[in-house]
Amino acid sequence: MMLLKLRLLLIALLLSSPSISQGAQDPSAPQGSRSFLLTAINPANISRPQEIISVDLVKVKAKHPSFNRRAFAVTCAGRMLPSQFDMDPILGRSGRILVLVSFAPKEKKTLEVTWVPDTVITHNFPKLTQAVLGTKVGYKKLEGYYTGGRFVDVDSTTVPRDHFAHDALYRIEGPGWESDKIVYRYYLDSRNRDDIFGKKKDELVLQKLGVNDLVSNSMESYTKMLDWGMDIFKVGESLGIGSIAMWHDSKAMTVSNVRKVKCYIAEDGPILSGIYTKYLGWKVGKDEYDLYSHLSISGGSRLTKVDLTLRGNQADLCTGLAKHEDCDFMRSSSAPGGTWAYIAIYGKQSLSGDNLGIAVFYRTADRVSVTEDSLSRIVVLRPQDGRLTYYFGAAWQQEPGGIKNEKDFRAYLEQTLVRLDDPIEVEL
Secondary structure, three states: OHHHHHHHHHHHHHHOOOOOOOOOOOOOOHHHOEEEEEEEEOOOOOOEEEEEEEEEHHHHHHHOOOOOOOOEEEEEOOEEEOEEEEOOOOOOOOOEEEEEEEEOOOOEEEEEEEEOOOOOOOOOOOOOEEEEOEEEEOOEEEOOEEEOOEEEEOOEEEOOOOOOOOOOOEHHHOOEEEEOOEEEEEOOOOOOOEEEEEEOOOOOOHHHOOOOOOOOOOOOHHHOOOOOEEEOOOOOOOOOEOOOEEEEOOEEEEOOOEEEEEEEEEEEOOOEEEEEEEEEEEEEOOEEEEEEEEEEEEOOOOEEEEEEEEEOOOOOEEEEEEOOOOOEEEEOOOOOOOOEEEEEEEEOOOOOOOOEEEEEEEEHHHEEEEEEOOOEEEEEEOOEOOEEEEEEEEEEOOOOOOOOOHHHHHHHHHHHHHHHHOOOEEEO
């Protein structure tokens, strides 16, 4: 009886959406709905607020062929949870259901996924993430610079062969992705390095960054403190935070000499957003590679997940963190059985002159070495069957309720290791 009540409640929630498509089958009868249960378990003895769980569509369809990814909702104890359907661009999967759930230590939850066939329903969940890619239109090209015009947001771009740093083609100089906690971008030019915007408000801001900065001259509006925050990180020729590079001749070679680059908005959802980039014909030494990059962030998180596929001869990739004076470098201890590890730096390294922590998390099985050069701390990683996953993240002192000191930053790093080592277990 309780299950029937829950299903009827969920159907009512589904039907309350304002976006049921015209002409679709009337799903008002309870027998028009379908549902299945998921069990999600937090195996760790820590609280896990705003955790993303994922259910592969292939597995769902194998048991429930009529599942409709265009009209579903997920509830727990009668309360609808934020969710979205996602197509993973780099792995080429048929898709996955994503749900944002919070867990107490060792908590087990039962979730119900309900859908209505032959219907389209849109939910208005609070938007906790976004991804943007702004390019210039209506410009005049003078001596290679995109002069005047205005920026418009697009879903994808093929980078012109003659594009160069600071030519003002792209808003904020490349794509950006953010959660309610933090903003990242990378430079969509020969630099191809990642940068950080710190936020003083728990709100999305990318839609307004750089809109009127029609000249790229290092004096953009976001280089000064604004009501929401600012660009807080100096990248230069370093690896910035988690930038992609190849370890070649004992050097970190960023993605710079590339025949063709195409960048896409991979996701722009309420709980997950990301950027997908194809680097075709990446020349390193005598070899040439195709690299596929997916950078994504989830609601409530500071972490960017980096999923890479490298095609070409066997090669080691690397990533790392910019070195700044008077900051502390730290590494995770080699805990028995630990699947993940980190390198991190903490100190007064933000452009606003206050504390900033930066970190890269990587699988211990992928690690070749941890090293450094004059500009960066570096971890060298070996892709497995051409694939590599790692994370990077930052914690700024001025975040609302954020991490204010090194002790708390270390605690955040250790807790993140636990979350990576002991992912949520999902049973379908």
